[in-house]
């Protein structure tokens with residue numbers, strides 16, 4: 485008699501997996517190596533930015549009070565007492581009706597509270613001295629970038645758990661973070677199981693297929709922010725597979741296998757979990773693809789038995805492994821971000837299980853639209869290539885029609901969600 489499995493809901497399955505979530509650890513890396521890493525601490529402004537009042541224009545710094553009454557009919561003349569480029573500091577006090585020629589980014593003389601742009605002035609020379617003439621008055625603070633206008637000391641600028649992007653890197657550099665506190669990358673072990681698997685460089689042969697899952701999952705591990713240790717392919721033999729998995733477990737934080745979790749004669753993972761003494765949380769989830777996803781824990785280590793079918797494998801990773809990784813990377817929103825979209829094509833096939841349809845997002849007249857990115861079967865690989873989202877079609881008897889409002893999970897987004905279920 486073939487074992488009958490009882491499916492649990494996707495949300496219950498995610499809750500079970502997340503009951504084993506662990507916090508991550510921090511490490512410091514040089515700023516040049518922090519792209520796409522995740523912050524292990526809040527980034528706080530270590531000083532005001534700018535830390536001095538400065539000119540946002542090339543022009544002349546002066547005292548606004550001296551410009552009162554200036555007009556087309558009543559132009560004013562100011563003596564230019566020095567010239568300052570960015571990086572220089574004023575050396576002379578600025579007295580009434582004096583000005584300093586100042587370049588963009590230069591520290592303002594303390595006596596000055598306004599800048600007139602170069603284009604609005606006319607140079608003149610009298611008795612060997614330089615003057616400017618202009619025809620308008622300036623308000624106090626006009627054309628000045630004030631100390632702290634960008635950030636003030638002590639302000640939290642970027643939260644722990646955020647993925648470092650080019651803008652965050654600029655902030656890190658601004659505040660002198662030559663070393664950046666980032667989450668250590670969790671180490672994820674990976675096996676692809678199946679006696680039918682060929683290497684990517686092998687020619688195809690009867691009955692055999694190239695292993696694509698380990699490449700796909702490695703890529704998903706990297707996208708999620710963790711590091712992969714690929715242990716290779718396993719043929720469907722119990723002893724060999726058991727030993728390899730038992731050994732690998734000692735070297736990693738989390739172990740993923742692909743294939744061998746269903747009820748076939750060569751689906752060995754259920755036996756292996758039993759021999760390891762691992763606690764199996766579930767071996768059937770009310771979802772398609774990925775219904776056979778099996779997740780177990782041995783002490784504190786999670787074992788993810790993802791399906792061998794490529795689309796099922798892909799979806800299983802995104803729903804169950806990603807939030808565990810992102811939690812270890814200090815994210816408070818470890819799950820895929822959920823958005824609402826209009827379905828761009830009929831999807832009539834009814835199913836008792838929740839479907840995660842590989843879809844492509846686009847905007848049509850400002851409305852987010854999702855259309856399937858290929859054939860919707862769990863053994864299909866090509867629909868993954870064009871997919872940037874998983875559209876959730878809840879289980880039930882009715883199919884879905886073009887124009888229906890649906891939820892979609894974003895695959896390439898860094899923001900995430902705290903709980904999309």
Ligand SMILES: Nc1nc2c(c(=O)[nH]1)N[C@H]1C(S)=C(S)[C@@H](COP(=O)(O)OP(=O)(O)OC[C@H]3O[C@@H](n4cnc5c(N)ncnc54)[C@H](O)[C@@H]3O)O[C@H]1N2
Nearest residue numbers: 676678695696697698743744745746751791792793796862
């Ligand atoms: N009698 C039943 N049969 C099946 C059931 C079931 O409930 N009762 N479930 C089906 C579902 S749903 C799925 S999904 C698959 C899951 O199979 P496994 O996870 O056990 O995976 P395998 O049997 O090892 O392989 C399935 C399929 O995927 C191909 N594969 C495996 N590894 C790779 C790889 N690394 N790269 C590319 N493709 C891979 C493999 O050749 C098979 O075609 O079971 C159904 N059967």
Ligand code: MOO
Nearest residue numbers: 773774775796862
């Ligand atoms: O596990 Mo299967 O992917 O539901 O088709």
Ligand SMILES: [Mg+2]
Nearest residue numbers: 744746748751
């Ligand atoms: Mg199988």
